[in-house]
Amino acid sequence: MRIIQDTAIDFMGKSRIASSLSIVLILAGIVSLFLNGGPRLSIDFKGGTLVAVRYTEDIDINSVRDAMRTVSIEGRTFDFSKEEIKHFGSKKEVSIRISHFEDEPDNFSQSIVNHLYNTFPQVPENTQSFILSVDKVGPKIGTELSGKAVGAVLSALGLILLYISIRFEFIFALGAIAALAHDVMITIGIFSILNYEISLSIIAAFLTIVGYSLNDTIVIFDRIRENAKASKREAYDTVVNRSINESLSRTLITSLTTFMVVFVLWFFGGEVIHYFAFAMIIGVIVGTYSSIFVASPIVCRLHPSSESK
Amino acid sequence: MRKNLTPRYIIIALVLIWAVYALIPTFQYQSLSEDEMDSLKVKGELADIEAGALRQGLDLKGGIYIVLEVDLPALLDNLASSKDQRFENTLTEIKSDLADRSDLEFFTHFKQKADERGLRLLRYYHELGSNDEEILIGLRDQADDAVNRVLEILRNRVDQFGVSEPTIQKQGNRRIIVELAGIQDSERARDLLQSTALLEFFIVKDPAVVNDFLLQIDKVLQGNEDLAEVTEVSPDKDEDDSERLSEKPEEETPVSEDKAISVSELFGEEDTESDGGDSVTVDERLFEDRPFSSLLRNLGNDVGVPEKNVYAVKKILELDEVKAKLRNINGVFLFGDKSLSAQVQEGSAETFYRLFLLERDPEITGGVVEEASATIGQQASTVSGQPIVILDMNTDGSRKWAMVTGSNVGRRVAIVLDKKVHMAPTIQEKISGGGTRIEGFANMNEAKDIAIVLRAGALPAPVNIIEERVVGPSLGADSVRQGTSSVLIGLGLVLVFMLVYYKMSGLIANFALVWNLALILAVLAALKATLTLPGIAALILTVGMSIDANVIIFERIREEIRKGKTSRAAIDAGYSRALTTIIDANITTVIAALVLYQFGTGPIRGFATVLFWGIAISMFTAVFVTRTIFNSFAAKSGPGKLSI
Numbered sequence: 035m036r037i038i039q040d041t042a043i044d045f046m047g048k049s050r051i052a053s054s055l056s057i058v059l060i061l062a063g064i065v066s067l068f069l070n071g072g073p074r075l076s077i078d079f080k081g082g083t084l085v086a087v088r089y090t091e092d093i094d095i096n097s098v099r100d101a102m103r104t105v106s107i108e109g110r111t112f113d114f115s116k117e118e119i120k121h122f123g124s125k126k127e128v129s130i131r132i133s134h135f136e137d138e139p140d141n142f143s144q145s146i147v148n149h150l151y152n153t154f155p156q157v158p159e160n161t162q163s164f165i166l167s168v169d170k171v172g173p174k175i176g177t178e179l180s181g182k183a184v185g186a187v188l189s190a191l192g193l194i195l196l197y198i199s200i201r202f203e204f205i206f207a208l209g210a211i212a213a214l215a216h217d218v219m220i221t222i223g224i225f226s227i228l229n230y231e232i233s234l235s236i237i238a239a240f241l242t243i244v245g246y247s248l249n250d251t252i253v254i255f256d257r258i259r260e261n262a263k264a265s266k267r268e269a270y271d272t273v274v275n276r277s278i279n280e281s282l283s284r285t286l287i288t289s290l291t292t293f294m295v296v297f298v299l300w301f302f303g304g305e306v307i308h309y310f311a312f313a314m315i316i317g318v319i320v321g322t323y324s325s326i327f328v329a330s331p332i333v334c335r336l337h338p339s340s341e342s343k
Numbered sequence: 344m345r346k347n348l349t350p351r352y353i354i355i356a357l358v359l360i361w362a363v364y365a366l367i368p369t370f371q372y373q374s375l376s377e378d379e380m381d382s383l384k385v386k387g388e389l390a391d392i393e394a395g396a397l398r399q400g401l402d403l404k405g406g407i408y409i410v411l412e413v414d415l416p417a418l419l420d421n422l423a424s425s426k427d428q429r430f431e432n433t434l435t436e437i438k439s440d441l442a443d444r445s446d447l448e449f450f451t452h453f454k455q456k457a458d459e460r461g462l463r464l465l466r467y468y469h470e471l472g473s474n475d476e477e478i479l480i481g482l483r484d485q486a487d488d489a490v491n492r493v494l495e496i497l498r499n500r501v502d503q504f505g506v507s508e509p510t511i512q513k514q515g516n517r518r519i520i521v522e523l524a525g526i527q528d529s530e531r532a533r534d535l536l537q538s539t540a541l542l543e544f545f546i547v548k549d550p551a552v553v554n555d556f557l558l559q560i561d562k563v564l565q566g567n568e569d570l571a572e573v574t575e576v577s578p579d580k581d582e583d584d585s586e587r588l589s590e591k592p593e594e595e596t597p598v599s600e601d602k603a604i605s606v607s608e609l610f611g612e613e614d615t616e617s618d619g620g621d622s623v624t625v626d627e628r629l630f631e632d633r634p635f636s637s638l639l640r641n642l643g644n645d646v647g648v649p650e651k652n653v654y655a656v657k658k659i660l661e662l663d664e665v666k667a668k669l670r671n672i673n674g675v676f677l678f679g680d681k682s683l684s685a686q687v688q689e690g691s692a693e694t695f696y697r698l699f700l701l702e703r704d705p706e707i708t709g710g711v712v713e714e715a716s717a718t719i720g721q722q723a724s725t726v727s728g729q730p731i732v733i734l735d736m737n738t739d740g741s742r743k744w745a746m747v748t749g750s751n752v753g754r755r756v757a758i759v760l761d762k763k764v765h766m767a768p769t770i771q772e773k774i775s776g777g778g779t780r781i782e783g784f785a786n787m788n789e790a791k792d793i794a795i796v797l798r799a800g801a802l803p804a805p806v807n808i809i810e811e812r813v814v815g816p817s818l819g820a821d822s823v824r825q826g827t828s829s830v831l832i833g834l835g836l837v838l839v840f841m842l843v844y845y846k847m848s849g850l851i852a853n854f855a856l857v858w859n860l861a862l863i864l865a866v867l868a869a870l871k872a873t874l875t876l877p878g879i880a881a882l883i884l885t886v887g888m889s890i891d892a893n894v895i896i897f898e899r900i901r902e903e904i905r906k907g908k909t910s911r912a913a914i915d916a917g918y919s920r921a922l923t924t925i926i927d928a929n930i931t932t933v934i935a936a937l938v939l940y941q942f943g944t945g946p947i948r949g950f951a952t953v954l955f956w957g958i959a960i961s962m963f964t965a966v967f968v969t970r971t972i973f974n975s976f977a978a979k980s981g982p983g984k985l986s987i
Contacts, residue, residue: 086818088815088817106650106651108650108653108654110654111651141530141533143811144529144530144533162528162815162816163815163816163817164815165529165813165815166814166815166817166818167812167813167814167815167818168529168811168812168813169811169812169813170808170810170811170812171809171810171811172809172810174441174809175410175809175810182942183942185942186938186939186941186942189938190934190935190938190939193934193938194931194934194935197930197931197934198931201927234947235877235947235950237947238877238939238947238950238951241935241938241939242881242884242935242950242954244935245931245932245934245935245936245954246884246887246932248928248931248932248935249888249891249928249929249931249932250928252924252927252928252931253895253924253928255927256923256924256927256928257924260920280902281898283898284891284894284895284898287844287894287898288887288890288891288894288895290840291837291840291841291886291887291890291891291894292884292887292890292891294833294836294837294840295833295834295836295837295883295884295886295887296883296884296887298829298832298833298836299829299833299880299883301829302825302828302829302832303825303826303829303880304821304822304825304826305821306402306818306822306876307822307826307876307877307879307880310877310880311880314880314884
């Protein structure tokens with residue numbers, strides 16, 4: 035069985051339309067980031083407390099919000115009703131996120147859990163099955179992590195650039211990096227537009243997207259390298275077009291199988307990896323697109339033989 | 344050219360046997376029911392199986408992940424001799440500087456601040472060296488030593504607490520990561536880790552002194568313009584503040600029922616006044632007269648602080664004037680460790696904390712404890728049936744204890760754990776022999792935990808929890824269920840697709856895929872790596888990678904066949920061409936995985952580990968295992984009949 039018969043699509047000829055599409059997507063993301071004042075970072079980076087609990091019956095978010103209006107901890111009364119309170123997965127589950135504040139009492143998260151447990155009657159017998167998760171990140175850890183995350187992404191990009199420059203040529207490395215930047219910017223933009231949060235696991239997803247998109251790009255580059263060697267007389271854009279067409283079948287099948295897997299993960303994987311899988315879905319789609327319409331045209335433009343033509 | 348394929352098959356078979364062998368404990372462990380687990384535990388065989396089985400991360404099993412940081416300012420404070428106000432202020436300042444900045448190195452910053460404030464290190468740390476350089480080196484050594492001791496003590500405590508496979512490790516210079524899988528009671532675990540276990544015995548100041556001192560504080564506050572600020576700053580929300588003040592008179596009413604006790608005299612006046620029942624004016628006047636005492640209640644022999652006022656009282660006690668006065672009378676205020684609830688009016692109960700005024704210096708500290716054990720009080724005694732902790736002191740401690748109790752009969756001694764008064768009994772007679780009984784525990788678990796921390800010894804410096812992640816058992820179970828089912832569904836879809844699209848060759852790729860997953864799990868189990876939720880995600884990603892390697896090869900072979908090559912030649916050409924592509928493509932992903940591992944904490948590392956092994960193994964499978972199988976098919980079926 036073959037889905038893709040021998041194709042001869044003029045990908046390079048369509049790169050102008052493609053680049054306007056990319057620019058529109060990226061700009062939309064940037065505008066959204068600008069309006070939202072930057073990406074929405076999770077407590078992993080900002081510090082804060084996230085408490086998720088499960089009641090035995092469906093619970094109304096507004097009543098939880100009311101309950102959080104007066105919480106007394108160690109002789110102080112707090113109003114947490116303005117914090118982010120929402121369902122976590124099902125309607126029985128509630129998550130409350132409280133940003134870090136000065137002079138936080140000790141065991142503050144436990145007090146929140148106890149308050150939630152004691153306020154409503156629809157609770158399991160022991161608090162252990164009531165607590166889904168509690169995360170508390172100090173502000174110092176948060177800033178450290180942000181620094182580390184940026185460092186990780188940059189060093190990964192640097193190393194990859196180096197590797198491609200050695201194995202191919204420098205212009206290939208430029209093409210690949212441009213494609214990566216494109217993918218990650220679009221994914222961050224979409225996260226911002228949908229108002230999804232960027233947590234530590236989303237950073238992992240970004241790096242996986244980087245790996246995946248590269249993988250895809252390099253398979254095409256490899257073909258270009260091979261074909262360029264075999265037929266030196268041909269115009270470079272013809273070579274690039276032919277290479278993309280020849281590897282198109284592989285590109286689509288791999289993307290399809292990977293897509294199937296991350297889609298299932300997104301659909302069935304549960305609340306915790308839902309957003310991770312979502313980032314991956316975007317990454318697979320955008321990554322496949324960018325190998326063909328971003329990385330390859332850049333190599334084609336920058337290649338010396340296409341200028342001398 | 345026909346290669347002999349037998350050695351290749353032998354290698355493949357050996358790897359397969361090893362993988363199955365490595366996974367046996369995991370299967371055994373997973374298939375155990377709870378009853379079986381219990382019975383194996385009794386026999387002591389469970390630990391063996393557990394050790395061999397693939398470890399599940401906290402996010403799957405449920406448990407607690409805590410990052411503790413040794414409180415260096417507090418350590419420096421402990422080490423310093425002849426401290427003064429200026430020194431303490433500087434430390435407080437440093438502490439707040441460091442709270443949200445990670446770029447400052449503690450000792451460099453400390454030196455800089457000390458220079459700015461004109462603090463001479465030699466004055467406070469003369470034992471550590473004769474000049475600043477030496478002292479700083481000495482302090483650094485002390486800090487390193489303290490971290491290592493904390494690590495050791497925490498290990499000890501956790502071991503005695505009885506958790507299976509706890510992880511306790513140092514991160515960087517000052518931090519300790521503790522992972523307790525399968526722990527249910529996060530509050531208890533947190534207390535166990537964070538308790539400094541500093542046990543001290545103080546003599547309680549006489550009630551007359553306490554009375555007098557409370558009046559002194561009232562005077563200080565009366566003339567203090569900062570007072571308004573204090574009470575305004577104290578609660579977090581302004582609203583709450585005003586509420587607190589206006590509520591006061593009603594609460595005042597019942598306070599002095601126990602007038603016989605000296606402390607109550609202080610409240611006597613209020614009693615009569617507030618009996619009048621007119622709230623606001625009385626309150627204001629009362630507040631003006633006795634700003635501090637009005638926050639307190641009389642509880643028999645003790646001073647009680649209603650829970651709502653605790654914060655305000657703490658703030659007042661931190662005022663410089665109050666601190667100076669405390670120094671004058673050589674005293675220190677400490678709160679009780681438990682709240683108690685008392686009837687204040689018909690039906691309405693209020694929660695209090697006791698507040699004690701103690702002699703400034705402890706008579707004895709916990710270093711003298713030789714043995715601590717939790718037990719149930721004996722029948723005929725006053726603590727019959729209650730959980731108690733029995734302390735045994737060493738010779739030195741016993742001698743001191745006999746002296747202290749001998750010379751203070753009739754006074755009260757406060758047993759203080761981690762700067763909180765646990766109990767303050769009256770000394771009935773001289774205690775010789777060093778045996779001491781601590782009572783007043785809520786339940787046996789609490790008594791046990793306190794015995795554990797006392798046995799394991801006190802931490803050289805307090806530790807702060809800077810990161811804490813608790814995963815409840817039900818969320819973990821959800822994740823396992825959803826993770827497993829999505830892996831299986833995703834895998835199923837891919838297997839079906841490959842079979843339909845590539846037929847016989849698809850079957851080979853599918854075999855490779857399943858074998859891949861088994862091998863990854865086996866390697867993880869053998870490496871004692873931990874499978875986390877992101878790890879499962881990486882496993883799924885590996886499915887994609889593994890399929891990709893095969894797709895690249897198959898498409899190449901198809902191309903070669905279309906060019907008119909025989910199966911045999913097509914396989915050879917396909918593999919050799921595809922190989923460079925696969926290597927280039929995968930190495931870049933390996934780079935990403937390695938960087939992730941390097942930068943990552945717990946969950947990210949889990950992801951990176953699986954991704955790394957997944958890629959390595961899938962490359963091996965694609966170029967070695969499937970090729971061998973392909974070759975033997977091609978050899979049997981002859982040219983042109985490759986099912987691809």
